Amino acid sequence: MSTVSFESALQHLLNGDHIETDLPESRLVERALSRGEGVLTKSGAFAATTGLYTGRSPKDKFIVDEPSVHDSIDWGVVNAAVDKDVFSKLYRKVLHYLGQQDALFVTNGYAGKDTDYRLSLRVVNEFAWHNLFARQLFIRPEENERPAEEENGFTIVSAPGFKADPEVDGTRSEAFVHISFEERIVLIGGTEYAGEMKKSIFSIMNYLLPAQNVLPMHCSANTGKEGDVALFFGLSGTGKTTLSADRTRFLIGDDEHGWSDNGVFNIEGGCYAKTINLSKEKEPDIYDAIRFGAVLENVVVDEESRKPDYDDGYYTENTRAAYPLEHIQNVLPQGVAGHPNTIIFLTADAFGVLPPISRLTKEQAMYHFLSGYTSKLAGTERGVTEPEATFSSCFGAPFLPRHASVYAEMLGEKIDQHEVNVFLVNTGWNAGGYGSSDRIPLNYTRAMVQAALEGELTNVQTNQDPIFGLHIPKRVPGVPDEVLQPKSTWDDPKAYDEKASQLAKKFKENFERFSHVSDEIRNAGPTFK
Template structure:
């Protein structure tokens, strides 16, 4: 067994074993075969006397203690016998998640392949040297199952993953257990990105599902990145759960996303399911999947925060939605009740490629902007959010990064330059100071800004549609869906 092997050595082993290929830049590329995204039906949580009354079983599938133990026995056998029987090395990384070590989770992560061990070193803090009461063991042995399988025992603090080479299952399973444990202390676990200004002030939270812009909008040159996907809001402030980024790469360009593009070129970065031509990544080619990814330490982003946490509370919460209908304004100001409602609704679109079988945007609702990773009832997380918004007087916004000028297939995706300008105006406080007006069709409050800030045909989406009656019909459909979903809460 190879224990805490460094990334450079793991890259050499991975390339030697033909798990991956070296690129001209020094980064490496690997492919995951059939499963190029998270497998949404693979996860099961053990239902036992400890979890029976705590887990939200309407949104989480159960597995019996007996079946979990049967699978665990297989995994332990493989861990101990793989070298002797299959001539395979097993890799162990002793890492921790949650950058603020006052709140960390220790994890011993065993993998069958060197590339996944390297991924673990990218995504979590390697070479663990901290003491923490909370510790999990994760076994990721893809060859043990023909079908994807992610099994979690909260009681035993063990996670089993098999049947898929997709690296994201590792990070999302750790996220899931943190989402269970953080609320025990009335802390809020969040599927979000976080950044601060150059002085370490003015923290902002970006909620959103994969593909809505969390990574892109939080990785900007004028601000310091705390993290791009998973965080906790404690009594002290905001902390990244991870040590790295797992960014979507489809249509990635040096001009529009220079920080992420640069990170993908550095030795130690792992590109996953990205097309390579003459040793150079072609991020525009979706031949393998729309869900191409890049894993790299957060330090690869110029100016990223070295600590990975900030002992300050957010000034702004930005909820990102990818509106596939093209009817929502680009920015909406929310009061605390509206913010909690939108948090529980989690309206967006499943963006092509983020889950197996999704090939075009589909309107969906995912409470807390991350229902698949939330083991507790959504209302529990919403209670904590409301308390924190009230206590720290946080400004809240809903920002649409989806379609404008028509729905998917007719309109076009919101320009990233328009969205970045909106985000900048949120950061500098000018949108909070602007007067608002109530949008006739959606009922949301919209900042009343000039044409040079947000063009009127985008600010008022009905003006961008060729047929106003079609807009009215589409917006009516969406509002009905929102109201029906809200009845659940």
């Protein structure tokens, strides 16, 4: 199938009478309700369930092996290759399937708030609620603005009702996510989990932006009233959304950003927040954002009252809310700001041995950025039922088509150039780790982050952890001193030492794959007995 026939086949599909294009959110909600795709909750949000797939299915994601990208993709388990012929045949079958549906929903928008780097998007959905999700998560054109039909734009074709046959279609399972950079197409089928659309576009931006000297980042970002900018790196569930949604600061974006020579810009137009155990008391901004126009995924809803039960993980622990940035009270509408003053790496340490906050040298920052340690939380991916230690380069390995060193080197250069302060914040456990204690209280974490952003930890006295080498502040306003030193929270100091050494060993073993880094960066990691 040639480039012309790929687009012409899609245009033939989209010229049908069953196409509904760029519907406003009210119409999409009406269509989703009339089609029985979900229910309206008490707050006005639309709630849907996604069946078998309640999280990403990373083993079903493939990049089409094409000449123009073959030498620049870091092929392997994360970036698995699929033959162009396999993709082409599957593409034809999906279009044929969609052509038989009574309605299809199309929305046009962008990825990237900075107009110099934005990517035009067209999203074709079998489900109306998926189209609402895409409309809220990607950047919507301004009112009366006609979306540009740029030649380098990408099209998402999503057909959750189409189940692949692995023996016939060359897939791993019934679900598939195929990305073709030459054809500018993302082909999704067999899974109703809407997050596949969001993360596919992030993977694409992670490939395209470095070629334009822009660092793509899996982080949230906000700015203070004086214009200072903070970045929050971390995997899903570590607190990016919660900590960046601060009513004393302006939210730039929730999850995906680019860092150009001009500063930081948001890649998205909305937020995709975890809602398990969500409460108005602890996270008022997120709670209040879940109103009409928002989408709830896999949240239990009472049949009579239509009230969501955020504490119920019946479907999954990975319950989600998707809502536009405008639903947040203190949002920076333009989504573009200056260069960062502070970078915070977030980790949810299930071992319970990392300090709640520590200041990093530049070499330590590069070590921990490449390591990307956290505990993968239940429900984030299929098959994960309890926290487990994981290392994800740059805090986003599943979305990095290029080698991790490309992004790490760019970050190191920018830290040097803009003299950025970097901190490691543990939002996970202490006092014995997961199963023996509760997570570190959110109010303590907020106090520590606030102190870091306000410069109160720049010159404070620190203790250096003998195993991890981290510089731990002796005092943080609003936080008990004993909480800051992880060993002091354990009843058994010897047990702490053993557990800390176990984690240090995991760091060392993981970092062996970065054979090309300097000794200064390598030696910035932990030691163990």
